[in-house]
Amino acid sequence: MSALIEIADAEKTFTMHLQGGVRLPVVRGVSFDVQPGECVVLAGPSGAGKSSILKMIFGNYRCDSGRIDILHRGARIDLANAEPRQILDIRRATIGYVSQFLRAVPRVSTLDVVAEPLLVTGVPRAEARARAGALLGRLNIAERLWSLPPATFSGGEQQRVNIARGFISNLPILLLDEPTASLDAANREVVVGLIAEKKRDGVAMVAIVHDDEIRARIADRLVDVAAFAAAA
Amino acid sequence: MAESNSATQDNDRPLLVAEGLTKSYGRVLACRDVSFVLYPGEVLAIVGESGSGKSTLLQLLSAQLAPSAGKVSYRMRDGVLRDLNALGEAERRFLFRTDWGYVHQDPAMGLRMAVSAGANVGERLMAVGWNHYGKIRDTASSWLERVEIGLDRIDDAPKTYSGGMRQRLQIARNLVTEPRLVFMDEPTGGLDVSVQARLLDLMRGLVGELGLAAVVVTHDLAVARLLSHRVMVMKGGSVIETGLTDQVLDDPREPYTQLLVSSILPA
Numbered sequence: 380m381s382a383l384i385e386i387a388d389a390e391k392t393f394t395m396h397l398q399g400g401v402r403l404p405v406v407r408g409v410s411f412d413v414q415p416g417e418c419v420v421l422a423g424p425s426g427a428g429k430s431s432i433l434k435m436i437f438g439n440y441r442c443d444s445g446r447i448d449i450l451h452r453g454a455r456i457d458l459a460n461a462e463p464r465q466i467l468d469i470r471r472a473t474i475g476y477v478s479q480f481l482r483a484v485p486r487v488s489t490l491d492v493v494a495e496p497l498l499v500t501g502v503p504r505a506e507a508r509a510r511a512g513a514l515l516g517r518l519n520i521a522e523r524l525w526s527l528p529p530a531t532f533s534g535g536e537q538q539r540v541n542i543a544r545g546f547i548s549n550l551p552i553l554l555l556d557e558p559t560a561s562l563d564a565a566n567r568e569v570v571v572g573l574i575a576e577k578k579r580d581g582v583a584m585v586a587i588v589h590d591d592e593i594r595a596r597i598a599d600r601l602v603d604v605a606a607f608a609a610a611a
Numbered sequence: 612m613a614e615s616n617s618a619t620q621d622n623d624r625p626l627l628v629a630e631g632l633t634k635s636y637g638r639v640l641a642c643r644d645v646s647f648v649l650y651p652g653e654v655l656a657i658v659g660e661s662g663s664g665k666s667t668l669l670q671l672l673s674a675q676l677a678p679s680a681g682k683v684s685y686r687m688r689d690g691v692l693r694d695l696n697a698l699g700e701a702e703r704r705f706l707f708r709t710d711w712g713y714v715h716q717d718p719a720m721g722l723r724m725a726v727s728a729g730a731n732v733g734e735r736l737m738a739v740g741w742n743h744y745g746k747i748r749d750t751a752s753s754w755l756e757r758v759e760i761g762l763d764r765i766d767d768a769p770k771t772y773s774g775g776m777r778q779r780l781q782i783a784r785n786l787v788t789e790p791r792l793v794f795m796d797e798p799t800g801g802l803d804v805s806v807q808a809r810l811l812d813l814m815r816g817l818v819g820e821l822g823l824a825a826v827v828v829t830h831d832l833a834v835a836r837l838l839s840h841r842v843m844v845m846k847g848g849s850v851i852e853t854g855l856t857d858q859v860l861d862d863p864r865e866p867y868t869q870l871l872v873s874s875i876l877p878a
Contacts, residue, residue: 487812
């Protein structure tokens with residue numbers, strides 16, 4: 380089996396020009412890989428750079444040096460040096476990201492928010508909506524809420540909408556930033572089940588999870604981010 | 612299969628190419644050495660404060676202004692990339708009527724304010740040779756519905772419309788000929804915030820459905836985030852930073868971009 384993600388010596392520093400050019404080293408020497416069907420959990424204290432690493436793998440944060448190789452449409456692409464349109468294509472076809480917070484689009488219904496990742500890959504609207512409904516139901520979002528935009532939902536409901544949106548597509552790589560943070564026990568259980576299904580489908584996952592019990596249940600391997608601490 | 616192959620190839624070929632675009636007014640450089648490539652279906656936002664040169668750039672790109680140096684090329688429907696400055700006036704006008712849309716900040720600039728909404732939309736169709744009144748009216752009606760204008764208002768002139776309705780009508784007028792490229796100059800400027808949200812949502816849906824390429828000039832980073840795939844940040848006539856929209860807004864590199872991003876008031 381070949382790795383879906385291979386990170387070699389990746390490095391990230393923020394330069395805060397508005398604060399007199401202060402340099403904030405975040406991580407350096409980040410190196411690990413993720414195999415198909417494997418869930419790697421990033422471990423380390425708050426502020427160690429876990430979310431930054433996830434954002435670098437998604438191309439949301441730039442990488443100052445090193446490589447982030449992604450297996451995309453059968454070829455290896457170094458995301459750290461890819462063109463914007465390649466990164467967009469990688470996000471359409473290869474990498475999904477479940478963030479902690481939903482960036483709500485005004486006026487778009489919950490059902491369509493969840494169905495959208497399928498629509499952009501060409502799945503017919505009726506089928507995309509049916510699958511979105513099934514997943515929302517599984518995550519205990521009442522059907523009467525589906526036609527409403529999620530902007531007014533509670534934090535836990537928004538997170539479940541976000542999870543549904545992230546898990547609906549069949550992308551080979553998923554990045555999970557605290558997917559169970561504001562969920563009750565029953566819904567945490569649903570998410571653990573969804574992650575197990577993704578593993579069976581051969582999806583490679585990188586996750587940040589603070590809950591010890593959940594981490595123990597989903598992690599195939601821990602990567603200690605403290606080892607990548609960038610000495611200031 | 613052959614068809615989908617040629618479609619892929621087409622999407623891999625640039626639609627609009629800017630090379631070293633420069634415009635000076637006397638000693639003032641309004642636009643300095645701007646180069647980029649826009650592909651079919653891509654939405655590019657040009658952001659920056661007033662006076663940064665972004666409106667000049669939009670006029671250069673849409674061949675309304677001749678550059679002092681550099682050139683803009685556009686892939687015509689026959690697949691040939693042509694230098695816009697070398698086109699004749701008639702060819703340029705034809706592009707404007709068919710393949711391009713131009714959404715002005717002030718809808719009064721892009722609409723005929725005293726003729727009916729239906730005629731405003733139908734006029735673009737007649738310009739490309741439609742002559743069946745019934746078909747023109749049906750198509751105009753369906754476009755008014757798409758931009759959420761009630762059909763009971765189809766015979767009213769836009770001077771009787773609210774600002775948000777006028778802007779939606781201008782969008783319908785531009786999109787009815789199914790252009791491949793749309794230029795937008797501050798499309799949500801001058802509108803109430805609630806009206807802006809509706810318009811943005813509508814534009815986002817239409818751009819996605821129609822697979823349009825667009826160049827959107829805006830000083831509003833929220834507009835850039837919602838509509839665009841890529842952004843170019845301009846300052847003093849030059850492009851100072853460019854990249855994937857969420858990357859530039861979440862991880863801005865240049866001092867000026869960091870200032871712009873940090874100046875957004877939290878909602």
